[in-house]
Amino acid sequence: MNFAFTDDQLAFAALVREVLAAEHGVRGDKAWARLAGAGFFGLLVPEAYGGLGLRLVDALPAVEEAGRACVAGPVIDTLVASPYVLGGGELARVAAGELRVAAGAARVADADLADLLVLAGPAGSAAVLSPQSVRLAPHPSADPGRPLFEVEATGTGGVAVPDMWRALTVATAAQLLGLARHLLATSVEYARQRVQFGRPIGSFQAVKHRLADVALAVEFAAPLVWRAALSLGERDVSAAKAASGEAAELAAGSALQVHGAIGYTHELPLRHWLARVWALSAAHGSPAEHRARIRELLPGSANGEGRWP
């Protein structure tokens, strides 16, 4: 057993972090081009089509960095959904960063930027459609940097890819971890510098304990996300999404409380991360929905399974 990321995986994540360092929540092509230049979009594409043919778990650290950077655009859908539903020619274009894919069920995020849409059908199926063949109706989003669209399409029968939907959920969980880590680091930094009552607010025990609780939540959500990427088991995926969503919500609430009124405004970029947390926490099932699902999948339940591994 070796439940740890390799040096290569961590080094690639560091590269992703570097190329995205100046980007946050800004919709545009810069981040996309930099990720493509780094080879991000080929991670999961089979080697035959110009990719590295890796497993989802191998890419998790990089996905987490995309979350931490609050990157805009259908970056994760393109990375994760493509190998499940696209053919060789399209995959080669994905690997080269030349094709954008947005995936979703009732609502699709960033559909306006996508070259192809992956739409959920019944029982874990998905249909691949061109944006030109459907009508996109904007839907309010918790995150202005990640607009949502309802898609009106006809005849969307498709292939059964339940694992793709689970992989997208796990990737969302990994992004939430990255968002939470950024919010925690930003809160720590602010608490070290902001002085009230003659001392840094980070020296107050209430602030310390609040941020320690965020650290705890992130620390113990992370291995659930890693396992879910390895197993793609239904209960594991729900545990990963619920725990990471709750950790990120806690990080967001704590960041706001530590920053005080200024965190609430456009003065600081903090709001981009808050909004992304609120959006991704609800995307692919809220923590509450996944918690309810977990209850039905415990050992002893009709659909339950034992502990893994």
Next chain:
Amino acid sequence: MNFAFTDDQLAFAALVREVLAAEHGVRGDKAWARLAGAGFFGLLVPEAYGGLGLRLVDALPAVEEAGRACVAGPVIDTLVASPYVLGGGELARVAAGELRVAAGAARVADADLADLLVLAGPAGSAAVLSPQSVRLAPHPSADPGRPLFEVEATGTGGVAVPDMWRALTVATAAQLLGLARHLLATSVEYARQRVQFGRPIGSFQAVKHRLADVALAVEFAAPLVWRAALSLGERDVSAAKAASGEAAELAAGSALQVHGAIGYTHELPLRHWLARVWALSAAHGSPAEHRARIRELLPGSANGEGRWP
């Protein structure tokens, strides 16, 4: 509207506090005699039988003090249950402190000290039985100062007194408030005196905020208990018992954390109050049971009612 206790009611509670000051959790006759001498057992007995003929709500401050003192014996059952099920002669003896009544359903607390048992039957009914006519089987209790007994009786049909059971539940809630207030005061006192790292532990923000949370829980549970005593409405009673039980459990957990290891032992009398909280929190329905009941009684539910008043 005058949602406040009168000076008389508060003065009587202060008297109860005074006569019980040296008692806690010790089973014996001293506390009983002092309460009888103060006129406690006549509070709810009609004037015709030597009592004051008050409403339950009028006696709440005194009941809370009985809780705060962690008094042993079937004090509250005698006070509250008697007027619902006993006749004039017996009530006169109750008022004089000469008759002890223990009430319960599956388990009866302090049944070994009672002259009469009030046993729950179906649909809110109760039967009054002599302890000599039944078999008492000890049942483990969370509180050695409040032993429990299973009662084996035959032919226990009786009168329908659903209000008596609700009144007993409210009185238990009031005792929990008193217990919580004692635990909070004791924790504050200990935190003022115990020095670690060169300063009183009560000057640490974590201790302050923890005890502030206890104060909040008690402060906002109390008016729910008062209202329940006024209305004896099913939802109101459940809200009172749930909120007071949760507040007392929080006070107990916080007291233990503030006291550290010493709170965990027989070195301090604290353990009597902890055990009483654990016992009364479960008696007449745990917070979890009452929370579940509240869900069924909200406006819009089949059995729900509107807001009162």
Next chain:
Amino acid sequence: MDLDFTPAEQDFRAEVRDWLAAHHPGVLPSMDTAAGFRAHRAWEAELAAARLSAVSWPVEYGGRGASLIEWLVFEEEYWAAAAPGRVSQNGIVLLAPTLFAFGTPGQRARWLPGMARADEIWAQAWSEPEAGSDLAALTARAERVPGGWRLTGHKTWSSRAAYASHGFGLFRTSGERHRGLTYFLFPLDEPEVEVRPIAQLDGEHGFAELRFDGLFVPDSMVVGEPGEGWRIAMATTSSERGLSLRSPGRFLATADRLVELAAGADPVLADRAARCWIDAEAYRLHTFATARRLMAGAEIGPAASLGKVFWSELDLRMHALARDLLGERAAGTPWFDGFLFALAGPIYAGTNEIQRGIIAERVLGLPR
């Protein structure tokens, strides 16, 4: 000890309910937009014409001398009817109690009637960039000049300031940390004060920065004596934290809507809704008890902090639950806007960390 409304209280409730049913303006645009600000002022003028904008004030200032209980009844009906938010809130809730307690008869006569009619809308200006929780660290200053004072410095998080006509806040008149502060009223439409709106999470401008560059105010704009500002402001913020700022009516209305929203939901979420509903009830009952004490002449004192923590965290719990109930569909609904608004509750009017410190030290008696 009872929970019975008097016949007069019941009649008053019926009057308010009927009036609102007849006059409810529907949903107005946000008061933090120019059009919404105008619409809210018009609505409050209509309320004032029925003497319903400040029911607890004396008749001479536009109220009807209602008791605290009647005021609570008004609030319950107002929010249950989903009537608009109060654009005059800073004035009526924060400034007016200060003028009643510390102002001169002339100041009350000059400012209260216009406040009741929403002719003049007030911004509060407590915070400065380096003094958020720590008000005694304020540096904006007032200099003595013949007949009055000149205000200079920088305030921030001034609520309603983007569109308000006047403001109130503390300025430093000497170097002493607490005793060097003086309570001022000031106009916002003079060239010597620059108002820069601050965009919030929801993109609107509920707050502004204020930059004072020698703004002249006459002596009549000082509330209380120079140097008394800290004491006066503490009395005001106590009312901000306590009974006056957050009557239960709003939370009762939210809790009712939340229980409707949770009907048929996952039992875990339904249970959270039930808890919120009972908590709102607890806050209401607690307020009845507090009102009784105040009507008997007691001061609310540091216990106001208990209320502030409770309502602000309840409000956040309710809106967070609504988000959980609605999932991705929450965005764009009033619940999501309410969530963004509720997020500020534990921060403003003294952060809840400060409040818990007050509870621990001044209610429970723990050492500083």
Next chain:
Amino acid sequence: MDLDFTPAEQDFRAEVRDWLAAHHPGVLPSMDTAAGFRAHRAWEAELAAARLSAVSWPVEYGGRGASLIEWLVFEEEYWAAAAPGRVSQNGIVLLAPTLFAFGTPGQRARWLPGMARADEIWAQAWSEPEAGSDLAALTARAERVPGGWRLTGHKTWSSRAAYASHGFGLFRTSGERHRGLTYFLFPLDEPEVEVRPIAQLDGEHGFAELRFDGLFVPDSMVVGEPGEGWRIAMATTSSERGLSLRSPGRFLATADRLVELAAGADPVLADRAARCWIDAEAYRLHTFATARRLMAGAEIGPAASLGKVFWSELDLRMHALARDLLGERAAGTPWFDGFLFALAGPIYAGTNEIQRGIIAERVLGLPR
């Protein structure tokens, strides 16, 4: 990156499972009674005979040189089988890591084999009446005498001391707050040490007070150098807080039983059970990742505090939930005893307030 047990790890699991199935002694009386203490020692001698009492130790001391992962596998099987609590825990978990890191070869040879066989049972003696969380405030002292030291003073909350044969703890050898402390081993059956058991909430005697009146110990009973005790103890308490004290096996077993107990319960309680079960899984996976880091040569460091807070609060949550599930019927069940035991988790081995401070300052980098 994988979660696959090797064939060797799988074989080891099967061996442990089979051995426990064949040798499980049933439910023993509490180890904090005289009879229970004897029964637990006998059980651990049987474990030791199968080289299962300290699997990760070198073979020469009674172990089998198992890897950390294998040790975790052992723990999972041990607790899943509901095998007895470990009366030798203080020695194996707290003292042995100290001897491996700071002891002499002679000390290891003298003490470890007897510890593995439960011939000698160790009490820990960290706290004093005026030094609970603040260990550096210790006052019990050791005076230099020819060939050794004399121990004098008062220790408390010494776990297992009521029946143990030996103890370990810090004594002051000079006035310097931290550098004046020295790590000692000592016997408990000498007249110069008085052992007074302390009754706990459950009425049993898991702890004792120790009063030293010039107890002589030879130089061979000093671990490390005189004056190094603080540093050595911090290393030991780090292991107490971290991986070694609380392997996930016990919490996994509790979580499994809790989910069984919650079957068919109110969904709100069932949801809490599901959360606990997942939290226990998270702790397990987190431990696998930590074990991997340690096997690669890393130090656990202040991150040990994350584990301490997490397991102690999870354990309390699980037992509190069991109480809620059972209501008044909880009393007298193992769940209630477990609740009383779990209550101490956030207090001992460094209170969770201290741990959160360590996380904030030493993991996150917030100012002291």
